[in-house]
Amino acid sequence: MKSVLALIPVTLLAAACASHAPADSQASAEANEQWQSLRAAYTTCAKDQADAGMSGRASAQDLAASALKACQPRLDAMRTAFREYLDAQMVSSHGRDGARQAADRVSRDTEAKTRNYLVRYVEQERYTARQ
Template sequence: MNKLLTALPLLLLAACASQPPGATADGAAAAGSAAAADAGSEWQALRAKYMDCTQKKANDNLSAKGHSKDVADLALSACQPELDAMHNAFRSYLDAQMSSSHGKSSARQAAARVTSDTRDKARNYLVRYVERERYLARQN
């Protein structure tokens, strides 16, 4: 996670540096900023949708036999299309910011890393969530 926090500002700095000359005209910059904001919020909304999906799928399988990790893995598998949509939206968002081939390569790496980190974060959360919910169900 620390690597992501370090890499993201560097990617944004590279994005700013890789803009072609003359691309900062007021009208183009305003239109570009609005489009970038929409794309930026799109992938974040898809990330939230993925996290909601995983929690719903885990809730559906709370009573299933097996370890909490197994329930979490089932939920992650069921929500893979949502994760793929988030990955594609984030990659498109970063690709739009990059003009050099090096920048586009960095965008691919960053999208893969964010996707992996999101999946890992969801897995860790779900395992604890399932354990907690099962514990509470036994208490009642």
């Protein structure tokens, strides 16, 4: 009888956790989708800015830098959304510090990859236009 009574709280706890899991996983999936769509919007913004300055005489590197600077608020929004996504999954303050570092690293990587893409893109588009 004691073992049955001991199982009741465990069963109730398991049921309570199970009832919250889909909502939590749904929120997590939505947060994941949000930061990734913000990253895509940042890349699109940078490409659009580069396209707008394509006819100028700025070097490909300078044009890429200018485009990235114009889209900086979108990168900041992506960093914040990614940090919030990770923070929601972390329990400890140590985990939250790691989330902050990861968000900063993802932002730097996104910016660097976008910069490299833009430089190659501008060079290719200008080369094609001269043909």
